[in-house]
Amino acid sequence: MFYIVGLGLSDERDITVKGLEAVKSCQRVYLEAYTSILMVEKEKLEKYYGCEVIIADREMVETESDAILADAENINVAFLVVGDPYGATTHTDLYLRARELNIPVKVIHNASIMNAIGACGLQLYNYGQTISMVFFTETWRPDSFYDKIKENRQIGLHTLCLLDIKVKEQSIENMARGRLIYEPPRYMTVNQAVEQLLEIEDKRQEGVYHRETIGVGIARVGSDDQVIKAGTLEQLLTADFGAPLHSLVLAGDRMHFLEADMLRQFAIDKDVFDEVVAKHYNI
Amino acid sequence: MFYIVGLGLSDERDITVKGLEAVKSCQRVYLEAYTSILMVEKEKLEKYYGCEVIIADREMVETESDAILADAENINVAFLVVGDPYGATTHTDLYLRARELNIPVKVIHNASIMNAIGACGLQLYNYGQTISMVFFTETWRPDSFYDKIKENRQIGLHTLCLLDIKVKEQSIENMARGRLIYEPPRYMTVNQAVEQLLEIEDKRQEGVYHRETIGVGIARVGSDDQVIKAGTLEQLLTADFGAPLHSLVLAGDRMHFLEADMLRQFAIDKDVFDEVVAKHYNI
Numbered sequence: 001m002f003y004i005v006g007l008g009l010s011d012e013r014d015i016t017v018k019g020l021e022a023v024k025s026c027q028r029v030y031l032e033a034y035t036s037i038l039m040v041e042k043e044k045l046e047k048y049y050g051c052e053v054i055i056a057d058r059e060m061v062e063t064e065s066d067a068i069l070a071d072a073e074n075i076n077v078a079f080l081v082v083g084d085p086y087g088a089t090t091h092t093d094l095y096l097r098a099r100e101l102n103i104p105v106k107v108i109h110n111a112s113i114m115n116a117i118g119a120c121g122l123q124l125y126n127y128g129q130t131i132s133m134v135f136f137t138e139t140w141r142p143d144s145f146y147d148k149i150k151e152n153r154q155i156g157l158h159t160l161c162l163l164d165i166k167v168k169e170q171s172i173e174n175m176a177r178g179r180l181i182y183e184p185p186r187y188m189t190v191n192q193a194v195e196q197l198l199e200i201e202d203k204r205q206e207g208v209y210h211r212e213t214i215g216v217g218i219a220r221v222g223s224d225d226q227v228i229k230a231g232t233l234e235q236l237l238t239a240d241f242g243a244p245l246h247s248l249v250l251a252g253d254r255m256h257f258l259e260a261d262m263l264r265q266f267a268i269d270k271d272v273f274d275e276v277v278a279k280h281y282n283i
Numbered sequence: 284m285f286y287i288v289g290l291g292l293s294d295e296r297d298i299t300v301k302g303l304e305a306v307k308s309c310q311r312v313y314l315e316a317y318t319s320i321l322m323v324e325k326e327k328l329e330k331y332y333g334c335e336v337i338i339a340d341r342e343m344v345e346t347e348s349d350a351i352l353a354d355a356e357n358i359n360v361a362f363l364v365v366g367d368p369y370g371a372t373t374h375t376d377l378y379l380r381a382r383e384l385n386i387p388v389k390v391i392h393n394a395s396i397m398n399a400i401g402a403c404g405l406q407l408y409n410y411g412q413t414i415s416m417v418f419f420t421e422t423w424r425p426d427s428f429y430d431k432i433k434e435n436r437q438i439g440l441h442t443l444c445l446l447d448i449k450v451k452e453q454s455i456e457n458m459a460r461g462r463l464i465y466e467p468p469r470y471m472t473v474n475q476a477v478e479q480l481l482e483i484e485d486k487r488q489e490g491v492y493h494r495e496t497i498g499v500g501i502a503r504v505g506s507d508d509q510v511i512k513a514g515t516l517e518q519l520l521t522a523d524f525g526a527p528l529h530s531l532v533l534a535g536d537r538m539h540f541l542e543a544d545m546l547r548q549f550a551i552d553k554d555v556f557d558e559v560v561a562k563h564y565n566i
Binding site for chain 2: 006008009011012013014015016017018020021084085086087089092096099107108109110111112114115116118119121123124125126127128129130131132151155157162221222258261262265
């Protein structure tokens with residue numbers, strides 16, 4: 001059996017009982033470690049599961065899927081994914097490849113940012129499409145997210161922005177020279193995401209959002225030191241969220257008063273929050 | 284401490300390790316049993332947790348929240364929710380009420396239909412707002428979902444339709460006479476949902492969707508007998524999905540070819556699927 005097991009969001013105990021039992025039955029255990037990260041070390045997971053955990057980077061998952069799946073028709077193999085297994089397309093590929101090879105597959109679900117973001121108080125059914133925000137470079141500042149946010153905001157919906165993580169990336173120079181030297185990991189902060197959002201609004205000037213649009217930053221969701229802060233994008237430019245991972249939500253104009261009530265408890269400044277909500281939101 | 288614990292989707296072992304430890308530390312344990320259901324009996328849960336489980340119906344949660352929260356500043360109390368705690372607004376009310384009373388609250392996340400629907404192969408970030416479909420009655424056939432689907436489909440997004448469940452409901456006659464007699468529980472099937480969708484399209488005639496629109500029905504997601512079937516709405520009118528709970532997705536026009544590949548494995552009829560995708564989808 002090939003198990004694809006969601007680990008949830010925060011630490012080793014966020015796995016489900018079913019997931020843990022599956023992992024303990026496995027002869028090989030892989031941990032996907034490039035689309036998201038758990039807040040615990042590999043060694044801690046190994047101790048918890050009582051077995052070795054093999055880190056699977058993007059290269060391994062994309063080019064060595066058959067090695068991951070090897071012999072899974074006879075033994076149990078687990079592929080662990082932070083959040084839920086269906087969070088990233090690469091896991092879908094692995095799933096389809098296993099099916100092609102007639103290997104039985106079982107998916108064990110868990111919380112992911114896509115539903116845990118409900119913690120910020122904006123109702124999940126009022127979200128539009130999700131956007132991904134990548135680190136801008138000197139020469140690459142893709143702004144297709146702007147069109148998606150525009151579509152969401154035109155119909156009043158909230159937008160979840162997933163923020164880039166860079167793990168085991170090579171510099172262009174090292175890549176060109178074929179040197180397997182990797183940059184230190186980087187995780188986009190709420191501040192950086194808001195900066196990039198505002199840069200593109202300043203460039204495109206279509207009024208999709210502005211410095212007084214209400215946003216919600218959320219860090220380390222589901223952990224004991226989870227931080228949620230709601231405020232204007234201007235305020236979120238400088239609010240401190242601490243360690244990764246961070247996510248950002250832009251509140252849509254159709255925000256319900258119950259959603260505003262819930263958000264308000266996370267307001268950076270309740271007076272500013274009330275003023276801006278009264279000014280820009282149809283509540 | 285007041286714990287709000289997500290149970291996940293299917294059986295007693297879908298709780299997280301963290302959630303189970305929390306429940307076992309509690310002196311009172313409530314199970315919210317009206318916005319969704321788990322596929323196991325209360326008695327099985329009690330045996331698994333080693334304690335009594337109090338069923339909390341809508342009336343209790345909405346009018347007796349202080350009884351649920353009683354003494355939670357001194358003892359541990361758990362409120363169990365199928366799926367993730369942030370799936371329904373009533374849980375938010377309970378959360379806010381606990382905060383008002385200065386009771387510490389801890390939320391333990393889990394998978395919910397809002398992210399587990401990824402199992403059908405359509406990517407979660409391409410979904411628009413979620414709609415709820417209620418059972419039509421002779422005199423009440425609300426069609427506001429139609430406008431929301433229209434908004435989603437105009438920008439090519441998928442729509443998740445959550446289907447009504449009726450638990451512990453009174454008939455109008457019994458309610459009028461004050462008789463506490465409850466109707467047997469009812470769970471909307473994919474077939475019924477599609478029927479209601481088509482009825483409203485026939486009435487409104489705005490061409491938001493049609494009998495050849497691709498839909499995906501999903502039943503008992505996350506369980507061993509999960510069923511996923513993709514096909515035209517016409518096909519889904521009569522496809523058999525078995526026991527509850529059912530959900531439905533309408534595929535948006537922007538469906539990516541990788542999403543179509545994934546969906547295709549669930550096609551009721553692969554030839555019909557290919558033909559309809561070629562005809563109506565921009566792939």
